[in-house]
Amino acid sequence: MRLGVLDVGSNTVHLLVVDAHPGARPIPAASHKSVLRLMRYLDDDGAISAAGVEAILTAVRDAAEVARRSGLDELLAFATSAIREAANGAEVLARIEEVAGIRLDVLSGADEARLTFLAVRRWYGWSAGRILLFDIGGGSLEIAHGDDETPDVARSVPLGAGRSTIRYLPTDPPTDEQVDTLRAHARAVLRTAVDEIGGIPESDHVVGSSKTIRSLAKLAGSTEDGVGAEERSILKLSRLDDWIPRLARIPADARPNLPGITADRTFQIVAGAVVLSETMRAFRAKTLEVSPWALREGLILRRIDRLA
Numbered sequence: 001m002r003l004g005v006l007d008v009g010s011n012t013v014h015l016l017v018v019d020a021h022p023g024a025r026p027i028p029a030a031s032h033k034s035v036l037r038l039m040r041y042l043d044d045d046g047a048i049s050a051a052g053v054e055a056i057l058t059a060v061r062d063a064a065e066v067a068r069r070s071g072l073d074e075l076l077a078f079a080t081s082a083i084r085e086a087a088n089g090a091e092v093l094a095r096i097e098e099v100a101g102i103r104l105d106v107l108s109g110a111d112e113a114r115l116t117f118l119a120v121r122r123w124y125g126w127s128a129g130r131i132l133l134f135d136i137g138g139g140s141l142e143i144a145h146g147d148d149e150t151p152d153v154a155r156s157v158p159l160g161a162g163r164s165t166i167r168y169l170p171t172d173p174p175t176d177e178q179v180d181t182l183r184a185h186a187r188a189v190l191r192t193a194v195d196e197i198g199g200i201p202e203s204d205h206v207v208g209s210s211k212t213i214r215s216l217a218k219l220a221g222s223t224e225d226g227v228g229a230e231e232r233s234i235l236k237l238s239r240l241d242d243w244i245p246r247l248a249r250i251p252a253d254a255r256p257n258l259p260g261i262t263a264d265r266t267f268q269i270v271a272g273a274v275v276l277s278e279t280m281r282a283f284r285a286k287t288l289e290v291s292p293w294a295l296r297e298g299l300i301l302r303r304i305d306r307l308a
Helices: 050-069 081-085 089-100 109-124 161-168 176-197 211-220 237-249 252-257 269-282 295-307
Strands: 002-008 012-019 027-035 074-079 131-136 141-146 153-157 205-209 222-225 231-236 287-290
Touching: 002 050, 002 295, 012 050, 012 295, 027 050, 050 089, 074 081, 074 295, 081 089, 081 109, 109 131, 109 141, 109 153, 109 205, 109 295, 131 211, 131 269, 141 176, 141 269, 153 176, 161 176, 161 269, 176 237, 176 269, 205 211, 211 231, 211 237, 211 269, 211 287, 231 237, 237 269
Parallel strands: 002 074, 131 205, 205 287
Antiparallel strands: 002 012, 012 027, 131 141, 141 153, 222 231, 231 287
16 A cells, blocks of 8 residues: 655654555655744744744645645654644644644654654564664654563653754854753753663663754764665764764854755754763763664554554
């Protein structure tokens, strides 16, 4: 069957179309992305402004047209932290359904963590053993851990790259003091998360997913031989920390000249790097592997499993 996944996230509205059936790897057929950066549209009360709602509607209508032309058998449409936590989130969802004719399911933070973990587990396989997963979105950071397809731990904390940029790195480029303040905030939030989890879990593989982490790995990481013709993307904490001061000194409009930094992530990549650095440090991870699969693939895999 041909499946579409419409992801209305904190940074982008992304439609992924795949051809899929039980027992086979989903094959991408089309992709459409609109950059939103929804965090910049939040007012002082935490509501999405009228301009922000209009930007969402335009992006969703564009994606819906691509979906219509793609001959989908089914569309899985969902929203994550930006709409979930907005003061007027329910009104925005109703407006999207009224104008664009698309009903968005709102995923909880724990749902995001579990679905992303499913995708990562399928990518790495059972032989990977216990996996500790970090996924940095625009509004939240997801943490999951376990040795099955359903993680033992699934947590979401408000340390997304977009959220952290708006609140802690307001100037472009940010000052050293702003970066230090974000580090201190992330460290405190993560200390609480580690305590709630019950300490640092033992793991065979530490894995990072999401576009932010993949971008940082292209900038500061390396590759190693994987299974068959696959290459594993590796990111070391020492290399990441070496890049952060340099990255923070470069204006956002110049960062896309760097390897791996795309225009849709350039404004929030410094905050993403700081959050990832503190997350790895909090969980005593000196190195992580980078998964090409994340939340959207997790939703696809869950739907395929139900077909079976």
